[in-house]
Amino acid sequence: MRIASTKDFLAGVLFAGFGTAFAAVAATSYAQGTPARMGAGFFPLVLGVLLAAVGLAVMARSLIVEGDGLPRVRLRPLLSLLAAMVLFGIMLRPLGLMVSAVVLVLAGSLSSPEFRLREALLLAAGLSVGAVLLFVTLLGLPLPVWPSF
Incomplete structure (x- = not known):
């Protein structure tokens, strides 16, 4: 497996990492509830899962679509x-x-x-x-x- 776009891959890792951490840390310390009766942790959990899914999608895209390399850090x-x-x-x-x-x-x-x-x-x-x-x-x-x- 070859990474075609390093920049997209690292952005996907960042999104997936933040989403997973947000869902694991912020959401689990509150009651979840159900979609009909949402608890305080329901929205952070959904938001974290969606952010992690976006990160995985960006990582998958980086394996297919050719992109730029990493820019020089100033x-x-x-x-x-x-x-x-x-x-x-x-x-x-x-x-x-x-x-x-x-x-x-x-x-x-x-x-x-x-x-x-x-x-x-x-x-x-x-x-x-x-x-x-x-x-x-x-x-x-x-x-x-x-x-x-």
Whole structure:
């Protein structure tokens, strides 16, 4: 048996693994019930089984249909986005949502080779205002908006 598409095969393994783990862990700790009288674990079980079935279908397809190989993993964007999210989490309480969101967008923008400061500043301003409107004003989350010195 030869794998024609490594990318599809690994995606299928990922789907099947998550689906199986979800069905085994999340669904079994709650009562299942029946389709007529569903328990709390019925929907997670069905969702996990369906995800595992999709994974098996993608794995089977990878054995038949020729596909691309795995793309080269670029670590700089991956690590800079991870660092931007960690920095946002650290800065949120002391510096507030506005400043933290601006720093998040600017630090995340540095991961792109097409970085332009003006566009990143405009995006940061728009997203930080949008985040405050959504999370603080509309949803009423108790997040600090500005730095508290």
